[in-house]
Amino acid sequence: MQQVDNETPKKKFDFKQIISKMGTVIALLILVLVVTIANPGFLQPDNLLNLLRQTSINAIIAFGMTFVILTGGIDLSVGSILAFTGAVTASTIGSGTPAWLAILFGLLLGALFGCLNGFIIAYGKAAAFIATLATMTIFRGATYVFTDGNPISSNALNNSFLFQYVGRGYLFGIPFPIIIMVVAFLIWFVVLNKTAFGRKTYALGGNERAAFVAGVNTNKTTILIYTISGLMASLAGMILTSRLSSAQPDAGTSYEMDAIAAVVLGGTSLAGGKGRITGTLVGALIIGTLNNGMNLLGISSFYQQIVKGVVILIAVLLDRKKNKA
Amino acid sequence: MKVELKNISKSFGENHVLEGVDLTVEPGEVHSLVGENGAGKSTLMNIFTGLLKSDGGEILVDGKAVHYSGPLDAEQHGISFIHQEMNNFAEMSVVDNMFLSKELRTKFGLMDQKTMIKQANHYLGELGSNIDVLAPIGSLTVGNQQMIEIAKSLMTNAKVIIMDEPTAALTGNEIKQLFEVVNKLRAKGVSFIYISHRMEEIFKIADRVTVMRDGVSVATYKVADVAMKQLVHDMVGRDIGSFYPDRNPKIGKVALEAKHLKENGVFDDINFEVHDGEILGFSGLMGAGRTEIMRAIFGIDKLTSGEILLDGKKVSIHTPEQAIRHNIGFLTEDRKDEGLILEDSIYNNIALPSIEGFKKHGLIDDKTIDDFVKMLMKRLTVKAMGADVSAGSLSGGNQQKVVLAKWVGSGARVLILDEPTRGVDVGAKREIYELMNELTDRNVAIIMISSDLPEVLSMSDRIAVVYEGRITGVVDAKGATQDMVMTLATGGTVNATSR
Structure with missing residues (x-):
């Protein structure tokens, strides 16, 4: 009888393993180094806080997207949910509703839209890509109808301390959106790694049939996951609307792409079942650093897009190679 | 065609998977290869079919040493491997699957569908099968899909066909059909290497059987001269008593x-x-x-x-x-x-x-x-x-x-x-x-x-x-x-x- 090797879970120090596990972190550090050499001003605390604040909206959306992509799905509707819930909250505050209630309403609406996505995908057996492509268009259209195509701003919006605080406030000298991002990260980290729901998320992405047979309520889990994505999109919508002090009908356009890029840069497999939310945070920081760094270096926004695309492509190709080895 | 594998060895890093394996297959012989999972059967077959390179030993075809550059080369030497999991494109037709990447063309460079259908029918007919070659392959039974795999082997003019657990998903009738085809082809001089975990089948279809254990070929027997117990003993390396343990059930409510x-x-x-x-x-x-x-x-x-x-x-x-x-x-x-x-x-x-x-x-x-x-x-x-x-x-x-x-x-x-x-x-x-x-x-x-x-x-x-x-x-x-x-x-x- 062969010995079951249960006693050696602690592995020896393995350099290769660390490189492959920390790949995205190393990429981020290299990026920071390059930008710093080109412009030492990058490391100024003000700039770093600015970078983090710019990153927060994408990161928050990407946290929700991580759950979705872990199941092998995709959520293209996040940008539209962001716009619609931002507009509804802005208009609700404008009509005199207390800001906390309006924000809560906006978040619930986002969760509801996400829930709808999940419902269509779970019970309609629709491909996530097509289902959320459709709802993306619907929600965007609804935003234009609701706003009549005009930005929503009002004195009530400008005068609400709470609402202004969401996107523009500081806590202990740290911009509040960063606090929201960190808290959201911690919550979703725990949910993904420490709850039964988290395990089911991975199981669903790894093999939906096997998960079902093992007693996972796959429909319920799917719906919950898209609900989280919708909720996070509307949370990002609150921050953006607050920062701009107005709701733009075209807000959040193509934000889904940045969120997907952050998740994929973070090493989560588009096929589902594999990935980490920590990676998503790093991925979002890479995108944030790229944007911020290139702005500092005065690179035209036209070129910025090309660079961003190339970086994502390299990251994905490196990841493929790593998985093959 | 007679093939001999002599003293084949192979290591992956420090893991010695094969340590001197011998296997001889005579023309028209059905040679069964048995052994527990991990005994090295797959590795041996992968070397034989050019998917892997051996570290030592030689492959002789009709007495001459051969070196394959890859699986296609092995195929040209008349060796064909029917894997347990068939790699078919379910939505594509039988004939399209059969001629995938070997499509015949007309002189204008377009696909010569007519000739391909004719040939597909010809090879399937040789097996006594009348499968509709225009049906999507996914709509066929596993047994019929296997027939198509065999027909594909014939298309490449295979002299040695390796089958890995061919009956794992077949019904009793389909197994019978498969054996008929194997017997038909063996009469024409085609040899088979038949890998199976099912003992009864080996005794039904094979001429000889080689047992592998831990990367070594333990023994080769004529099937007629060996008992199942001996084979199991060779595979496991010890007697496992009666194959099935005794049951002393205490049956309750x-x-x-x-x-x-x-x-x-x-x-x-x-x-x-x-x-x-x-x-x-x-x-x-x-x-x-x-x-x-x-x-x-x-x-x-x-x-x-x-x-x-x-x-x-x-x-x-x-x-x-x-x-x-x-x-x-x-x-x-x-x-x-x-x-x-x-x-x-x-x-x-x-x-x-x-x-x-x-x-x-x-x-x-x-x-x-x-x-x-x-x-x-x-x-x-x-x-x-x-x-x-x-x-x-x-x-x-x-x-x-x-x-x-x-x-x-x-x-x-x-x-x-x-x-x-x-x-x-x-x-x-x-x-x-x-x-x-x-x-x-x-x-x-x-x-x-x-x-x-x-x-x-x-x-x-x-x-x-x-x-x-x-x-x-x-x-x-x-x-x-x-x-x-x-x-x-x-x-x-x-x-x-x-x-």
């Missing part, structure tokens, strides 16, 4: 009772009961409805009508989640698609059905799960480098033990096992049987679906036989014979029906 179960068009009026500590075998031909009955009981498929009673109380089960809550476990026939999350760790696979039970203040307790998983791995003798390796990296037998571990861990009191030893090597088979005994000793009720008649007869206490969606008889396993079960399985009647 009724655990699960099915009453008038019906699923429209699939099965009807299914009545049976299984007791605490009992193994109830389910026999029948493939497609008779055995698996479907169990899937409906477990809540994967929908019952049209009927009642399920657990401990005498009526229960309603519409999803696996509910079945698990009622302490039913289901080891599915399809391990890869339904039994395991192959890319996920052993740890997560075992814990998944029980995960809700590990919650403490809403969070799961990793330490407790860790102990739980390790305890189960030990108890079920899962051989792995650790709990964190992926389930897909294990051998078939160990994968099956992981699936069993997850249901044992979920506290299943009624355990449904669908083909529990399919694709599992001899040593692990025996261990699975012993586990079944251990479980029934602990009062677990087991329902075992199996197409392996000796297994059903040896391991069951009673046997229910299904034919065309109905139970045609429930017989006591003591005194039951293969003939009796086969008679019931093909719609006949016997007298010895019990209960």
Whole structure:
């Protein structure tokens, strides 16, 4: 009888393993180094806080997207949910509703839209890509109808301390959106790694049939996951609307792409079942650093897009190679 | 064509997979290759077919040493490998699959569909098959798909055809057909290397058999001169006593009772009961409805009508989640698609059905799960480098033990096992049987679906036989014979029906 090797879970120090596990972190550090050499001003605390604040909206959306992509799905509707819930909250505050209630309403609406996505995908057996492509268009259209195509701003919006605080406030000298991002990260980290729901998320992405047979309520889990994505999109919508002090009908356009890029840069497999939310945070920081760094270096926004695309492509190709080895 | 593999060796890093293997195949011979999973059969065949390069030894074809540059080169030498998992494009037609990347063209460079159809029909006709070559390949039975694989081998003018577990998914009739074709081709001088875990088949079809163990060819016998016991001994390296362990069941009260179960068009009026500590075998031909009955009981498929009673109380089960809550476990026939999350760790696979039970203040307790998983791995003798390796990296037998571990861990009191030893090597088979005994000793009720008649007869206490969606008889396993079960399985009647 062969010995079951249960006693050696602690592995020896393995350099290769660390490189492959920390790949995205190393990429981020290299990026920071390059930008710093080109412009030492990058490391100024003000700039770093600015970078983090710019990153927060994408990161928050990407946290929700991580759950979705872990199941092998995709959520293209996040940008539209962001716009619609931002507009509804802005208009609700404008009509005199207390800001906390309006924000809560906006978040619930986002969760509801996400829930709808999940419902269509779970019970309609629709491909996530097509289902959320459709709802993306619907929600965007609804935003234009609701706003009549005009930005929503009002004195009530400008005068609400709470609402202004969401996107523009500081806590202990740290911009509040960063606090929201960190808290959201911690919550979703725990949910993904420490709850039964988290395990089911991975199981669903790894093999939906096997998960079902093992007693996972796959429909319920799917719906919950898209609900989280919708909720996070509307949370990002609150921050953006607050920062701009107005709701733009075209807000959040193509934000889904940045969120997907952050998740994929973070090493989560588009096929589902594999990935980490920590990676998503790093991925979002890479995108944030790229944007911020290139702005500092005065690179035209036209070129910025090309660079961003190339970086994502390299990251994905490196990841493929790593998985093959 | 005579081929000789001489003193073949191969290492992956420090892992010596093959250490001097010899194999000679005569023209027109069916040579069976047997051995436990991990004995090195696949590696040997991969070297033989040019997928891998050997570290030492030589391959002689008709006495001349050959060196392949790759699989295509081996194919040109007349060697063809029919893999267990056929790589077909289900939506494409038979003829398109057959000529994939070898398409014939007209002088204008367009596809010459007419000639391709003619040739496809010709090769299939040679096998005595009249498959519609324009049908999508996915719509055909596994048996017919295998015929197409053989036809493809003939297209490349194969002189040696390697078949890896060709009958794993075939029905009795299809196996018969396959053997007819093998015999037809062998008469024309085509040789076969036939890899199988099913002993009876080897004795039926092969001329000689070579046993491999731990990377060495242990012995080669004429099939006519060797007993099954000897082969098993050679494979495992020791006597494993009688192949099936003794059963001393202590049968208790009724655990699960099915009453008038019906699923429209699939099965009807299914009545049976299984007791605490009992193994109830389910026999029948493939497609008779055995698996479907169990899937409906477990809540994967929908019952049209009927009642399920657990401990005498009526229960309603519409999803696996509910079945698990009622302490039913289901080891599915399809391990890869339904039994395991192959890319996920052993740890997560075992814990998944029980995960809700590990919650403490809403969070799961990793330490407790860790102990739980390790305890189960030990108890079920899962051989792995650790709990964190992926389930897909294990051998078939160990994968099956992981699936069993997850249901044992979920506290299943009624355990449904669908083909529990399919694709599992001899040593692990025996261990699975012993586990079944251990479980029934602990009062677990087991329902075992199996197409392996000796297994059903040896391991069951009673046997229910299904034919065309109905139970045609429930017989006591003591005194039951293969003939009796086969008679019931093909719609006949016997007298010895019990209960």
